[in-house]
Structures are given as structure tokens and as C-alpha cells.
Amino acid sequence: MPPKSRPSESKRKPASESSSRRKRDAKDRAKQAAEVAAILAETYPAAECALHHKNPYELVVATILSAQCTDARVNMTTPALFEKYPTAERLAESKQEDVERIIKPLGFFRAKATNIRGMARSLVDDFGGELPQTLEEMITLPGVGRKTANVVLGVAFGHPTGVVVDTHVRRLTNLIGLVSSKDPVKIEQELMKLLPTDEWIDFSHRLIHHGRKICIARRPRCPECPLLAVCDRVGLPPLTGME
Numbered sequence: 141m142p143p144k145s146r147p148s149e150s151k152r153k154p155a156s157e158s159s160s161r162r163k164r165d166a167k168d169r170a171k172q173a174a175e176v177a178a179i180l181a182e183t184y185p186a187a188e189c190a191l192h193h194k195n196p197y198e199l200v201v202a203t204i205l206s207a208q209c210t211d212a213r214v215n216m217t218t219p220a221l222f223e224k225y226p227t228a229e230r231l232a233e234s235k236q237e238d239v240e241r242i243i244k245p246l247g248f249f250r251a252k253a254t255n256i257r258g259m260a261r262s263l264v265d266d267f268g269g270e271l272p273q274t275l276e277e278m279i280t281l282p283g284v285g286r287k288t289a290n291v292v293l294g295v296a297f298g299h300p301t302g303v304v305v306d307t308h309v310r311r312l313t314n315l316i317g318l319v320s321s322k323d324p325v326k327i328e329q330e331l332m333k334l335l336p337t338d339e340w341i342d343f344s345h346r347l348i349h350h351g352r353k354i355c356i357a358r359r360p361r362c363p364e365c366p367l368l369a370v371c372d373r374v375g376l377p378p379l380t381g382m383e
């Protein structure tokens with residue numbers, strides 16, 4: 141869905157002039173985070189996980205496969221994979237080379253095939269074929285780290301266990317000035333402090349969507365960005381002609 145325009149925002153003074161390099165205290169940052177979350181919610185009310193899936197098993201497989209790869213490419217590959225292996229039991233009994241052949245277009249296909257087969261085996265042996273619903277149990281599955289676990293627990297089960305920090309969330313939260321770190325774990329901890337729990341799932345989806353549509357890597361479209369008034373634009377040159 142295209143972002144809605146916010147005419148009132150475009151009249152505000154750009155943050156690059158008003159507040160950009162100003163040091164914010166924790167209270168300021170929490171206020172900024174709330175403003176960013178509110179604008180994202182208004183702009184992308186229906187933003188959701190872009191990985192196609194019909195159940196938690198398919199979501200965890202698709203999320204593991206999405207490492208270092210676009211969601212669109214994963215979505216082109218998973219229909220054939222899920223047709224052949226519709227359950228964790230079937231995937232656990234697959235042959236490595238058969239899985240590799242199907243997911244080859246995704247890159248890192250050997251490691252990814254090993255991970256999804258190992259994850260399926262562990263699901264069957266340790267959890268009766270059903271995905272566990274706690275972060276602690278989820279990250280015991282091969283190939284499942286905090287990011288994947290947060291995605292699956294949030295999207296499939298509606299459990300906000302953390303904030304998903306992918307490459308877009310890492311880049312945008314630093315640009316906006318909500319965090320100052322390249323470490324996804326530190327960023328997640330910071331965002332969990334700044335945002336109320338019921339924002340954790342949607343905030344990430346919306347920010348990822350924004351990173352694809354407007355705040356594109358190396359060519360952010362700041363003049364048309366609904367976040368312009370609340371974004372510090374850290375590290376970007378000042379905008380001209382916006383006064």
C-alpha cells in the first residue's frame with residue numbers, strides 16, 4: 141500500500157535544521173520513538189510480514205531462508221519447497237541434496253538446507269512437531285536466532301517477545317536517531333525500552349516497509365518522507381530549500 145501523504149508534516153520545519161544533531165536525553169528519545177511509531181502506524185496501517193506462509197512451520201522455514209536474501213526471492217522459492225515438504229516431519233526426513241536443489245537460488249543454500257532440515261528434525265524430536273512458543277525454546281532450534289524467533293513468535297502467535305532488528309531496522313533506527321549502535325542485540329534492547337510492548341511487532345514491520353519504499357539505502361527520499369519532522373537524519377547532509 142502506498143504511503144499516505146501527511147500534508148501537515150510537510151509544513152513542519154525539517155528535523156535536520158531543528159533537532160538533528162541535538163543530543164537527546166532518554167525522555168526525548170522515548171517521545172521521538174512514540175512519534176515515529178504513531179506516524180508509521182498512520183502511514184502503513186496494514187504493514188505485515190512480507191514472507192508468504194500458511195502456518196508457523198512455513199514461517200519459521202521462510203524466515204531462516206530469508207537470511208542474506210530478499211523476501212521476494214524467498215517467496216518465489218518456498219511454494220515448491222512447501223509442496224514437497226508440507227510438514228516438519230516430511231522436511232525432517234528429506235535428503236540434503238533434494239532440499240539444496242530447490243533452495244539453490246537463495247544463496248548460502250547448503251547451510252540453509254542444513255539449518256531447515258536440522259530445525260525440522262529438532263521440532264519433531266524435541267517438540268512433537270509443533271513450534272514452541274517461548275523465545276528460550278525457539279532459539280534451541282538449529283538456524284533459529286533471536287531475530288527469527290521474534291518474527292515467528294510475533295507474527296505466527298502474536299507474542300511480542302522482542303523487536304525484530306533486520307538490516308532495515310538497524311539502518312533506519314540509527315538514521316532517525318533512536319539508537320546509536322550497529323549491534324542488533326543492543327538496538328533491540330534499546331527499542332524494547334523506548335517502545336511499549338504492544339508496538340514491538342508492528343513497529344518492525346512498518347519500519348521494514350518504510351525502508352523499502354521511502355528510506356531506501358543510499359538514496360533516502362527525505363523530502364517526501366512522513367517521518368521528516370521527527371527524524372534526526374543522522375549522518376546525512378542538510379536538506380536544502382526546505383525552510
Ligand code: SF4
Nearest residue numbers: 355360362365368371
Ligand atoms: S527518508 Fe530521510 S527523513 Fe525519512 S526516515 Fe529516512 S533519513 Fe529520515
